[in-house]
Amino acid sequence: MIIVDNVSKYFGEKQVLHGINTQFEEGKVNLIIGRSGSGKTVLMKCLVGLFTPEEGKVLYSGREFHHLPDNEKLLLRKEMGMVFQGSALFDSMTIEENVTFPLDMFTDQSESEKLDRANFCLECVDLENVNKLYPAELSGGMKKRAAIARALACNPKYLFFDEPNSGLDPKTSLLIDELITKITHDFNTTTVVNTHDLNSIITIGETISFIYQGHLEWRGSSDNILTSDNATLNDFIYAQPLTQRIRPK
Amino acid sequence: MFRQLLITLGDYLIFLRQVFSKPAKWSVFLKKWVFEMDAMGIGSMLIVCIVSLAMGSVITLQTAIQIESGWIPSWTVGFVARTSIVMELCPTIISLLLVGNLGSRITAEIGSMRVTEQIDALEVMGINPASHLVLPKVLASLIVNPVLCVFSIAFALFGGFATVWITGCITTYHFIDGLTYCFRVYDVVYALTKTCVFAFVMSTVASFYGYRIEGGALELGKASTQGIVVSSFVILILNVVITNIML
Ligand SMILES: Nc1ncnc2c1ncn2[C@@H]1O[C@H](COP(=O)(O)OP(=O)(O)OP(=O)(O)O)[C@@H](O)[C@H]1O
Ligand SMILES: [Mg+2]
Numbered sequence: 001m002i003i004v005d006n007v008s009k010y011f012g013e014k015q016v017l018h019g020i021n022t023q024f025e026e027g028k029v030n031l032i033i034g035r036s037g038s039g040k041t042v043l044m045k046c047l048v049g050l051f052t053p054e055e056g057k058v059l060y061s062g063r064e065f066h067h068l069p070d071n072e073k074l075l076l077r078k079e080m081g082m083v084f085q086g087s088a089l090f091d092s093m094t095i096e097e098n099v100t101f102p103l104d105m106f107t108d109q110s111e112s113e114k115l116d117r118a119n120f121c122l123e124c125v126d127l128e129n130v131n132k133l134y135p136a137e138l139s140g141g142m143k144k145r146a147a148i149a150r151a152l153a154c155n156p157k158y159l160f161f162d163e164p165n166s167g168l169d170p171k172t173s174l175l176i177d178e179l180i181t182k183i184t185h186d187f188n189t190t191t192v193v194n195t196h197d198l199n200s201i202i203t204i205g206e207t208i209s210f211i212y213q214g215h216l217e218w219r220g221s222s223d224n225i226l227t228s229d230n231a232t233l234n235d236f237i238y239a240q241p242l243t244q245r246i247r248p249k
Numbered sequence: 250m251f252r253q254l255l256i257t258l259g260d261y262l263i264f265l266r267q268v269f270s271k272p273a274k275w276s277v278f279l280k281k282w283v284f285e286m287d288a289m290g291i292g293s294m295l296i297v298c299i300v301s302l303a304m305g306s307v308i309t310l311q312t313a314i315q316i317e318s319g320w321i322p323s324w325t326v327g328f329v330a331r332t333s334i335v336m337e338l339c340p341t342i343i344s345l346l347l348v349g350n351l352g353s354r355i356t357a358e359i360g361s362m363r364v365t366e367q368i369d370a371l372e373v374m375g376i377n378p379a380s381h382l383v384l385p386k387v388l389a390s391l392i393v394n395p396v397l398c399v400f401s402i403a404f405a406l407f408g409g410f411a412t413v414w415i416t417g418c419i420t421t422y423h424f425i426d427g428l429t430y431c432f433r434v435y436d437v438v439y440a441l442t443k444t445c446v447f448a449f450v451m452s453t454v455a456s457f458y459g460y461r462i463e464g465g466a467l468e469l470g471k472a473s474t475q476g477i478v479v480s481s482f483v484i485l486i487l488n489v490v491i492t493n494i495m496l
Contacts, residue, residue, distance in 0.1 A: 045369075048373050049372075049373070050369050050372060050373065073375075074375045075375075077373065077374065077375030078374075078375050080373060080375075081373075082370070082373045084366045084369065084370060085366075086365055086366055088365060088366040088367050088369065088370040089367075090362075090367055090370075091365075091367075102374055104274065104277055105273055105274050105277060105374070105376055106273075106274075106375075160373075
């Protein structure tokens with residue numbers, strides 16, 4: 001479980017996050033939703049330690065991430081896997097090398113063990129026959145999936161996805177959503193997903209934190225998101241003509 | 250302006266401290282080191298050799314033309330050519346050439362990794378990106394640049410010799426006589442010391458400018474130019490300093 005306690009983040013004078021309080025539960029898909037520029041990516045980067053929040057703390061099963069000594073921070077980092085908005089695969093390495101890379105760095109497994117693990121992870125994300133290709137030779141959706149495979153390599157307890165289905169067609173996007181749910185339930189990970197994809201919000205959100213202009217505006221789950229009476233949230237959810245049609249009266 | 254300079258210098262020193270920390274895994278580090286040496290060394294060999302040949306040839310010709318008077322012994326040509334090639338032209342000019350060649354490559358590589366969040370990805374994995382990416386490059390250039398410098402000296406001297414032989418401005422016997430006249434090993438030590446210092450400046454400054462890019466691809470071009478300008482400038486200043494200390 002990850003607890004976010006009163007986290008604020010400033011860039012110079014500009015305050016981007018205003019005292020966010022929320023929590024992400026183990027074995028569940030936890031969504032962070034909000035409009036573009038609302039601060040989702042910044043919040044996620046605060047969670048994984050790429051940004052240090054000026055105020056507040058982030059607790060990983062009781063461990064306060066930003067104040068851990070360096071060596072314990074490293075141990076905690078090995079329990080995390082992250083998939084970036086732009087995939088962030090290493091372009092100088094093949095897909096296979098990308099996936100084995102965390103294993104190379106942190107384990108003493110033999111080459112064949114690493115290869116088995118890499119193939120298992122690639123199978124999990126439904127990628128085959130791409131082992132020897134470079135990231136530049138894959139399509140956007142395949143890159144996303146390869147990045148997910150890399151994040152899975154070290155058996156993480158905490159998984160972070162920054163907009164896993166932005167720029168993908170509805171079908172692939174659905175596949176990725178299913179994949180995320182499956183991984184979370186199979187491996188009992190604490191999964192945090194940034195998204196503004198309505199379909200994901202409705203289908204995979206077991207807990208949902210809605211961020212509006214850096215404030216936590218609403219917290220709930222996919223069961224009650226369509227029926228909430230929060231005006232800002234409704235504005236967000238029912239912005240498109242398609243969703244307006246399904247709006248309960 | 251002055252304050253900005255100090256801040257940048259401070260950032261650079263902090264960066265260096267991150268770079269020089271123990272690699273997480275030696276086997277991975279060694280592999281990367283060898284790879285970098287190969288990529289840098291082989292990639293620049295041709296241009297270094299061509300430039301050196303031309304440089305040696307021109308410096309010999311010019312010296313020969315300048316001292317075409319009866320009372321200066323003709324072995325002076327070889328002596329002057331050797332001294333300028335070994336002590337100044339090869340270490341400094343070749344280092345500046347490599348700044349444009351290898352330095353910009355390093356900035357572009359590290360900068361594009363920054364822009365596409367690959368460096369963030371390393372950090373989230375619990376790897377020190379500065380040490381993982383930059384240390385092999387710095388150590389590789391500390392080996393590659395001196396080796397290239399030695400090659401360059403050899404080619405420049407050969408270029409001079411070939412010029413003398415083809416144009417016949419003096420006899421090759423006199424030229425060789427001049428080349429070997431009063432040869433001091435210390436001159437080569439001095440040249441290689443300079444090259445190593447310049448290699449360090451080039452690789453660390455280039456990496457630094459790539460590493461701290463914020464923003465997109467536009468910044469990358471800017472950073473690359475900045476890296477080249479700053480490292481060339483620092484190299485020229487250090488050249489004066491080292492010469493004062495060592496000679
Ligand atoms: N490094 C930074 N320096 C300064 N401001 C930043 C930085 N990163 C983000 N911001 C600002 O923080 C705000 C939130 O940005 P963020 O990237 O978190 O948005 P987001 O919710 O992820 O949007 P999107 O859905 O488009 O990805 C934006 O107004 C942005 O300008
Ligand atoms: Mg974002």
